[in-house]
Amino acid sequence: MPEKSEKIESIESTWTVLPEKPAGPFLLEVTPEKLVVPSTGNLEVKIRNPTKETCKVYVYFDSFFWLMKKENEPFREGSGDSSSMCSYTTYLSPAGSCIFTIGYHNAEYVKYISDSEGHIMCNDSCGYPERCPEHQGYVLKVLPSERIYYNHERPEGFLVVKYGVKGAKNSGKAMREMDLFLKDETEEYKKYREQFEEIRKEQARRARWGHVLVNRDCITERKFRDLDGTIRDYGSRWKEETEWERDILPDLKQLDGFSDEQILKIRKERKEKIEEKHRKEEEEAKKRAEEYRKEQEEKRKKEEENERIKKRRKRR
Structure with missing residues (x-):
């Protein structure tokens, strides 16, 4: 109760x-x-x-x-x-x-598909009640x-x-x-x-x-x-649950002999590893983005230089 x-x-x-x-x-x-x-x-x-x-x-x-x-x-x-x-x-x-x-x-039991008023969402005029899921229902198990x-x-x-x-x-x-x-x-x-x-x-x-x-x-x-004891929803309205929230040991029985403080320490270490991994991923992403920006800038400069050369040749 x-x-x-x-x-x-x-x-x-x-x-x-x-x-x-x-x-x-x-x-x-x-x-x-x-x-x-x-x-x-x-x-x-x-x-x-x-x-x-x-x-x-x-x-x-x-x-x-x-x-x-x-x-x-x-x-x-x-x-x-x-x-x-x-x-x-x-x-x-x-x-x-x-x-x-x-x-x-x-x-299990058979459940019938019904509308908000509780009426079965079909009528006898459908022509095939023996095959109609609204008439026959489906098994809820x-x-x-x-x-x-x-x-x-x-x-x-x-x-x-x-x-x-x-x-x-x-x-x-x-x-x-x-x-x-x-x-x-x-x-x-x-x-x-x-x-x-x-x-x-x-x-x-x-x-x-x-x-x-x-x-x-x-x-x-x-x-x-969370580690500070805050209890909250997974993720948020705008964001899916994070890798840290999904992180869990495949077999929690191995922690049966551990104290709450020891488990908290293990969770903290795993969170730090996840955060470090994401930090490196973000740095790599920024590095790739900067390299791409430089490549595009260099490409643009070359195209502009080629365009100037073409114009000079036409004037001759």
Whole structure:
């Protein structure tokens, strides 16, 4: 479940920025009250609005074990950098509800191409519904072993539901955070849990090297920690990520016995080498540019001299 207070932990940890504090009591009904997912099959979750106001509802989900689906609705798979994260926004009128499913232990389901309103982007008049991808959908597959940017302590994951009253300004959002639970620990899930533990170890190694994960308002993003401890985006709006940001040892396990200070020293040395290499490349580029400029200047002078000679000959 997402953290409840803002914090920046040690160099071995990931950086967490928490969502805003909930405003007021949470009045929507979420059933079941405890989200227990079967080892095979799926869990159906329902959100209902029992109030007299139309509410704008925001749903966030992330899990190492499972995926979430809502039929014919525009879920945003992979929001941020976590490939299993889903988010969904809808309006619920009084007594209105929405239903979605959590599970898909085989890590895949059929997704239909839909527009911003959730309607399938085709109609029966297309003439070939059996071959139309809008009708047949496509398989969304996100294997747990590929969820390398899933950044939460529990592999089961969480569900967050927020809402605000439609049209109300500065009203804030009431919020409920719910952990997911596995009903039965099968051999399949034991394997998933082992994969999760190995990925978490590798994430910790990458964080010590400066490649950190940030959980911001339920969404996970990759960030870069520079030598001075500054955490920022890779590259910038105008510039691609640099060689220094991409630089990482091929096997970070070799640093498991090193202290944070030793790793920082190694990173600093590698950065200096990269900067020295680029400095030499820039000097060589300037040298070549200057040589080219001189060649062009010499060529221009010769052409001008030849032109003067031709003119003198014509006057004779």
